[in-house]
Amino acid sequence: MTAISADRILTAAGWLDKAEVSLADGRIERIESVSRPVAFSYLAPGFIDIQVNGFDSIDLATSSPDTWPALALGLVSRGVTSWLPTLISRPLDAYAAWLEDVRVFAGGVHGPRVLGVHLEGPWLGGLVGAHVDVAKGSIDVEWCRSLSSTVRIVTLGPERPGAIEAIEYLCNRGIIVAAGHSNANRRAAQRAFDAGVSLLTHCFNATTPIHQREPGLTGLALVRDDVYISLIADGQHVHPDILKIAVRAKGPERTILVSDSSGWAAGALGATKIQLIDGAPRKSDGGLAGSALTLDAAIRYMVNNEVLRLDDALRCTSTVPAQLLGASEIGVIRIGAEADLVALDDNLQVVAVWVSGKQIV
Structure with missing residues (x-):
């Protein structure tokens, strides 16, 4: 013992x-x-990162699976005990092979456990950010049917044609549907949330700006009690005062801290060339492209900027993402739970x- x-x-x-x-x-x-x-x-409970595009010099979209164990060990060194490999928008025919690679990788022993996959795209809305291979036209529900059981979260744009049918199908399969990279108005957001969308991906980043007469996707997500939000707390993506607004609106119990980390040292996020400037990966036009954040640093940022108490910041990286995923045996220190811990x-x-x-x- x-x-x-x-x-x-x-x-x-x-x-x-x-x-x-x-x-x-x-x-x-x-x-x-x-x-x-x-x-x-x-x-504290081990950290759960639901949005990891890469780490240091390893980009999940383009690197060989042989490099992924090193990525996993990098994550666990920062307190991550469970994670979702995240794939940014890619050509539709690239997904099946990548998902199979993740399935095989998850069956090995590489440190933190893989809880499934987060697909950030390819059916994004009007704010695509660093995504290049965004799918065109209506969301193809038949393509959604082809997704393997490895998929746990899909981020899509609620304003896309076919979004509601896709949301309902994915939710019926037990896949968490998130809204993100979207400039959906309140009406489109309302329909999406009512259809089953339960998460807003990296709130305030590539999400509809709030207007006093049109709250849009972001404003509605902040006032819906049945919707979680994720936040990138690195001092680059969201001002600390805006983080405070978000946390006060949602409460820590519906707030998830994510890294949205990219393989910035490799110089690319998928097909997009990036470089680290002032602590954040950026495209040639200065736009953000993922982050260089780790969850332990996110906790320190939230605590040091008085956005969250330490206990709440720790829960936002463990208990709350576990609740979103329906993973009751992790993200908590109680008798009988998995012994995933960070000192x-x-x-x-x-x-x-x-x-x-x-x-x-």
Whole structure:
């Protein structure tokens, strides 16, 4: 049996001071207070990143699967214990082979577990950002039918012809449908949310600007209690005051922090050439193209800028994404849950990580 102690442990019930978590067979067996010296400052649920396009020099859209284990180890070194490989818009005939590569990769042992795939495209709306291979015309529901069971999230534009039929089909299959890269007005957004869209991908970035007489997709997502939002908290994508507005509107319980990280060091995001400028990957025209963010850095940014308390920031990278995915056994420290854990020091730097009770970092 493995025992991990910390000054503060974020359990399902809240902070527990000077305590210890005991692990057995990959799960949490016991949580109790201790009087002896402890090993770590903080112990929290392992992070869950639902939007990862790449990491450092590895771009998931174009790199060989042989490089993906290195990407996974990079993620786990930053506290990520579960993740969704994310594919930006590609030609329609490129998806089947890529999804099969992910399926094979997920069956191996590479550190953090793969919970499925997030397809960011190819049926995006009017704000495509760095996406080049956006599909044309009406959303092809027959193409959606061809998607493998590896797919967990699909981001699409609600204003696209055929969107409602596609949303209803995907939701009926148990796939989470997100709105994103879209300038949908309130009416189109309302129809999409009513049809089953439950997430706004990277809120405020490539989403409809709010106008006082037309809240649009972004404004409606902020006031719908049944919709989650994801945020990129790197100081480049969203101003901290806007982050505060978002969190106050949604509450931490409907806010998910994502990295939206790209393989910036490789100089490309899919077919788009990028370079790192002032800490963020950018296209030649200066537009953002993914991020160089990691979830541990997002937590520090939210806490240091007084957007979220530490406990809420940690939940927004673990408990809340787990709830969105319906993954009740992860993202939480409670007896019987998977032993996916991250230890942090006083500066909120990752110092140790466990996946299913096995220490990886």
